[in-house]
Amino acid sequence: MTAPEVHDEAPGATRAAWVRDLLTRHESIELEFVQHRDSYTVHVIVPDDPDVEPEVVTPQDDAAKADVIMGLLRSNLPTVCGYVSTVWMSPTIHSDNKVWEFEDHLLCARCQKALGEHANRAFEHPVPRTSAEDES
Numbered sequence: 141m142t143a144p145e146v147h148d149e150a151p152g153a154t155r156a157a158w159v160r161d162l163l164t165r166h167e168s169i170e171l172e173f174v175q176h177r178d179s180y181t182v183h184v185i186v187p188d189d190p191d192v193e194p195e196v197v198t199p200q201d202d203a204a205k206a207d208v209i210m211g212l213l214r215s216n217l218p219t220v221c222g223y224v225s226t227v228w229m230s231p232t233i234h235s236d237n238k239v240w241e242f243e244d245h246l247l248c249a250r251c252q253k254a255l256g257e258h259a260n261r262a263f264e265h266p267v268p269r270t271s272a273e274d275e276s
């Protein structure tokens with residue numbers, strides 16, 4: 141078994157290939173999305189590999205403990221196109237946000253391209269109801 145790749149530092153093509161391979165091996169993976177705070181572009185979060193156990197970190201000193209606490213307040217989420225999104229767990233901080241429903245046209249074109257044959261899975265998400273649909 142090889143060590144998991146650190147995909148947020150991998151070159152784009154390598155990361156995209158890794159994600160496509162993961163999605164091929166695991167049909168059940170649900171993609172997650174994060175919306176950029178200013179552009180509203182929706183990026184696809186690099187999924188966790190279910191075959192890799194999450195690393196359990198035991199902080200050894202105060203600085204390491206502070207890092208763990210910061211990690212609870214703020215997540216750095218690598219996305220499929222290479223953009224690393226920062227999400228703060230505080231409504232008062234203007235940051236990117238994880239989203240569950242969005243309009244298709246907001247989906248990042250580079251994330252779609254990187255997903256290749258799995259791009260359709262990025263469109264399996266709820267779309268917000270429009271006022272036109274409410275009338276029917």
Ligand SMILES: [Zn+2]
Pocket residue numbers: 182183184219220221222223248249250251
């Ligand atoms: Zn993207």
